[in-house]
Amino acid sequence: MEMDEVLQSISATCNLKDMSETVEFTTSGTMGLYEPLHQIGTLPDQSLVIDVEAQLDDKPVHVARQSAIPSESRHEGSGLAEKVQRRLEQNREAARRSRLKKKVYLRQLESSRLKLAQLERDLDRAKMQGLYTDSAVTSNLTFTGNVNAGMTAFELEYALWLEEQNRQRSLLRDALQANISDVELQVLVVGGLNHYYNLFHMKEKVAKVDVFYAMFGAWRTSVEQFFLWMGGFRPSELLKVVVPLLDSLTDQQTADINKLRHSSQQAEDALSQGLDKLHQTISQIVSADGLYSEVSSYQIASAMEKLEALEGFINQADHLREHAVQLMSRILNPRQAARGLLALGEYLNRLRALSSLWAARPHHPT
Secondary structure, eight states: OHHHHHHHHHHHHHHHHHHHHHHHHHTTSSOOSHHHHHHTTTHHHHHHHHHHHHHHHHHHHHHHHHHHHHHHHHHHHHHHHHHHHHHHHHHHHHHHHHHHHHHHHHHHHHHHHHHHHHHHHHHHHHHHTTOOOHHHHHHHTOOOOOOOHHHHHHHHHHHHHHHHHHHHHHHHHHHHHHTOOHHHHHHHHHHHHHHHHHHHHHHHHHHHHOHHHHHTTTTSOHHHHHTOBTTBOOHHHHHHHHGGGOOSOOHHHHHHHHHHHHHHHHHHHHHHHHHHHHHHHHHHHHTTTTTSSOOOHHHHHHHHHHHTHHHHHHHHHHHHHHHHHHHHHHHSOHHHHHHHHHHHHHHHHHHHHHHHHHHTSOOOOO
16 A cells, blocks of 8 residues: 555656646747657756766866966966066166266256356456456357257266276176186177277267267366367277287287277378368368458358268267277287276276366465
């Protein structure tokens, strides 16, 4: 009896389940009664298998995602650290450039102050000599130097160039004292040569802004200007200074250096003669009418055209300097070349120091 009741209960349950699935698939409108009726016997077992497989499939995925999270967070953390480091480096570079710009500005102010003090002394001297006139005052109080964005940018770049030169000079001195290999010295020598090439390129750009500013080296100290030739130093003169400080020169090296010095002297003389000829030509153009009448527009245009040649003289002089430095680096071995660059940098640094001492000397009123 109990067995019959159990069978009836199971039968009723199956009938209810068949009815529910029949209604569900019939209302879909796309499937008939045939499909669910054939799936009644297998549907519960398949769903169970699918559920278990899904759980098994989900586990490794879940574990993989958990294991990937720390690596992603580490990557994001390192990326953030790199961004912070780059920002700090940019801030330090901006601060350094700001300090150098301030130094250049203060140097310009100091230069203007010295010019004004000199004008005041000249004016007092003229008063005492009875040469004071209104026209003289007007002429003396007119500053010839004009503020120019291109020249200001050059002086800022030149201040950075000097700072880098001091750093390289220190590296060369330490390297020579440490007796490092020739390969390592060659790397420093190439960096020093490229540093001077950068200066020549900077001067070429500023010459396009103001050729006279570049020609007379207005950015340099007063003692440096005393030794200048066409916006820089004579290669032959620098060879006379540097070569005696080099050690262990072979006979062939000495002969090659003498040839370089002779050829540099010849090129310098040719450029100097060309510049003298340009002086004479411009002077003749300006004074062509005897200086008794108004200067004509033709004279001005012709003189301006001739002045444009000055830029070519400066560029040729810098090319001559660059050529001399390149040949010297080929004649010397890495250790000798490093000593030569160190000697050159020290020589220029001493000229700047002498100029600073000269400017700071006490002045005795006459």
